[in-house]
Amino acid sequence: MINGGKYDLLSCSYNQISAYVKDVLHERPFRADQLCRWISSGKSFEKMSNLPASMIEKLKQTAVLSYPVIVKKFVSSIDGTVKYLFSLSDGEFIESVVMQYEHGYSVCLSTQAGCDMGCRFCASTIGGKVRDLLPGEIIGQIIVAQRDLSIRVSNVVLMGIGEPLDNYDNVLQFLRIVNSEKSLCIGYRHISLSTCGIVDKIYRLAEEDMPITLSVSLHAPNDAARSDIMPVNRKFPLDVLLRACRDYFDRTGRRISFEYTLISGKNDSVSDADELSHILKKHLGKRPFHVNLIPVNAAGRAGIPGSDKRAAERFKRELEARNINATVRRTLGSDINASCGQLRHSQGAVKEIVT
Numbered sequence: 001m002i003n004g005g006k007y008d009l010l011s012c013s014y015n016q017i018s019a020y021v022k023d024v025l026h027e028r029p030f031r032a033d034q035l036c037r038w039i040s041s042g043k044s045f046e047k048m049s050n051l052p053a054s055m056i057e058k059l060k061q062t063a064v065l066s067y068p069v070i071v072k073k074f075v076s077s078i079d080g081t082v083k084y085l086f087s088l089s090d091g092e093f094i095e096s097v098v099m100q101y102e103h104g105y106s107v108c109l110s111t112q113a114g115c116d117m118g119c120r121f122c123a124s125t126i127g128g129k130v131r132d133l134l135p136g137e138i139i140g141q142i143i144v145a146q147r148d149l150s151i152r153v154s155n156v157v158l159m160g161i162g163e164p165l166d167n168y169d170n171v172l173q174f175l176r177i178v179n180s181e182k183s184l185c186i187g188y189r190h191i192s193l194s195t196c197g198i199v200d201k202i203y204r205l206a207e208e209d210m211p212i213t214l215s216v217s218l219h220a221p222n223d224a225a226r227s228d229i230m231p232v233n234r235k236f237p238l239d240v241l242l243r244a245c246r247d248y249f250d251r252t253g254r255r256i257s258f259e260y261t262l263i264s265g266k267n268d269s270v271s272d273a274d275e276l277s278h279i280l281k282k283h284l285g286k287r288p289f290h291v292n293l294i295p296v297n298a299a300g301r302a303g304i305p306g307s308d309k310r311a312a313e314r315f316k317r318e319l320e321a322r323n324i325n326a327t328v329r330r331t332l333g334s335d336i337n338a339s340c341g342q343l344r345h346s347q348g349a350v351k352e353i354v355t
């Protein structure tokens with residue numbers, strides 16, 4: 001992985017780093033392991049204290065380690081959720097959120113700078129996609145957060161800015177690296193990928209032999225309502241999407257998770273719950289699946305009214321009465337604009353922060 005004439009080591013797999021250590025640095029194999037350990041802990045070349053000075057010199061000449069740089073950090077006074085605004089080597093901005101659960105720390109990562117999917121309630125899509133993130137820019141968000149907070153992250157969700165399946169190859173390389181025992185060694189079962197529903201890529205992902213959880217953003221129980229808030233539905237309507245979800249389960253055995261953002265008066269009525277349970281049962285039958293209800297965070301877009309917690313609880317009861325497994329997602333970090341894209345956007349022309 002060469003970036004600007006130098007090896008982008010954060011984006012490299014262990015095998016690629018081993019080949020680089022052998023062929024470019026002419027060092028012995030154990031140096032690759034040492035290098036990987038330093039990279040995972042977020043150190044710069046100068047701080048790699050068990051490497052010989054000559055190797056560090058060659059590393060500086062031939063490689064880069066472009067960890068995201070913390071521009072702003074917000075800590076929720078309600079629940080301790082931490083949100084970072086990071087800048088990348090070209091001055092682009094992205095966000096990540098670290099949440100503490102009973103079972104450990106979970107981090108929500110961005111996969112693109114901006115997003116082209118155009119969901120009406122989502123702040124990430126304002127201004128469209130600027131560019132895809134490199135694998136190293138995705139894993140770098142975890143490494144820097146771990147170093148900053150002195151923690152070990154146990155769960156990863158690809159639910160920050162961007163559509164992960166619209167950056168397929170880089171996201172796949174990221175998944176392989178983060179799972180590797182030479183890197184952060186996070187199990188696939190502890191990783192969720194959230195998509196707005198790019199069906200051809202869901203089929204591709206099912207063939208990768210990577211038991212991550214697929215999380216599908218549904219947000220509406222029929223095509224008319226879904227196309228209205230999610231343009232992707234015009235290309236991949238609900239029938240096609242839910243068939244892909246069924247096939248994903250049949251291929252991988254992984255329970256599908258559906259995200260359903262409740263928008264007051266738009267998709268949160270009893271008849272919406274009824275229609276949703278019908279369409280899910282029609283396509284998934286007795287297969288296990290789960291619906292995650294998210295009260296919309298209205299800070300996203302104009303004209304999108306926030307949905308209250310009571311409406312979410314009512315919607316959950318309606319689904320459960322129809323034997324659908326559902327939970328209302330805890331809204332963490334509501335005082336720090338923790339929904340994806342809100343921070344990048346709420347800064348207006350975000351670039352002004354650093355100039």
Ligand code: SAH
Nearest residue numbers: 122159162163194195196217259296297300
């Ligand atoms: N592009 C992917 C992942 C990023 S969005 C996807 O669409 O799934 C992660 C989740 O947050 C999605 O379910 C998205 O619909 C939801 N989301 C976006 N903006 C939101 C808001 N303002 N309030 C609540 N949920 C929101």
